[in-house]
């Protein structure tokens with residue numbers, strides 16, 4: 456179980472984490488989603504006591520990491536796959552870690568088996584591919600058989616087999632009742648493995664909800680209509696009130712184009728006909744989740760890029776992302 460409350464971390468002028476609060480529950484995979492520089496690694500480092508928060512708290516099983524009596528048994532992490540002396544064998548590396556953390560040496564063979572590195576146990580880490588290093592990092596995280604695992608971008612650099620293996624592993628770990636917290640900057644990746652998502656942008660919380668709820672909120676389809684009479688048609692469409700449905704939303708797209716939510720293509724066509732508006736094309740478009748997520752976090756990225764990081768609680772916009780996906784998300788909550 457992981458819990459952060461009002462967590463803030465500043466590095467000089469840069470606010471890497473800006474008042475984050477959320478919880479990560481056991482028995483499910485929680486995805487930690489955000490573009491590069493959103494503050495994911497910093498949050499994970501704070502959870503693991505590798506850095507001190509400027510303010511707020513990060514707790515593992517109700518305690519700061521530094522106060523855990525047997526940390527290796529409570530939480531294991533993959534933060535940086537390049538860890539480990541290149542001249543050491545995989546087995547020697549894990550044995551040293553086991554000794555340093557009070558974990559029985561017998562666990563080394565077990566975790567090498569789990570991550571598929573048993574046959575490479577006596578090879579030097581220096582000769583490992585990125586995928587093998589990633590597996591070794593995961594082996595190290597699992598050494599203490601911890602109830603909570605934290606994986607920072609675990610599929611980075613993996614080939615397809617490796618990616619499929621990580622997906623299976625995180626699912627199995629959650630099914631065993633563990634708390635599983637996995638970061639990625641790719642919505643598509645987390646969509647395949649996570650039951651719940653915590654989304655950050657510019658160090659701030661953008662969303663914290665079950666995956667199914669976010670998919671429902673973010674993947675609303677819309678109808679695209681192109682018409683030389685778009686202005687008149689927009690007035691007519693906005694006035695439509697389909698019974699029992701949400702109000703119709705009409706946003707301008709490219710010149711002469713409208714993007715309509717809340718009406719089927721047939722209804723848009725009928726209303727255009729009734730209004731005497733010419734229609735040159737009409738089709739339904741599915742918004743991809745990746746698109747919605749990028750829209751949600753886009754303004755926070757631009758803000759951070761333009762300001763060298765958010766400059767403080769008053770300087771940053773209150774709503775993390777004022778894009779239309781953000782408005783839709785908030786309205787549906």
Ligand SMILES: Nc1ncnc2c1ncn2[C@@H]1O[C@H](COP(=O)(O)OP(=O)(O)OP(=O)(O)O)[C@@H](O)[C@H]1O
Pocket residue numbers: 466469470471472489490491492493494495496497498640764
């Ligand atoms: N030790 C540090 N000193 C100064 N700035 C830092 C430090 N660590 C992180 N930052 C800054 O804090 C912000 C958040 O970085 P962080 O690495 O946590 O983001 P992230 O979401 O994990 O992105 P990425 O996937 O690119 O690592 C960035 O602007 C980064 O440059």
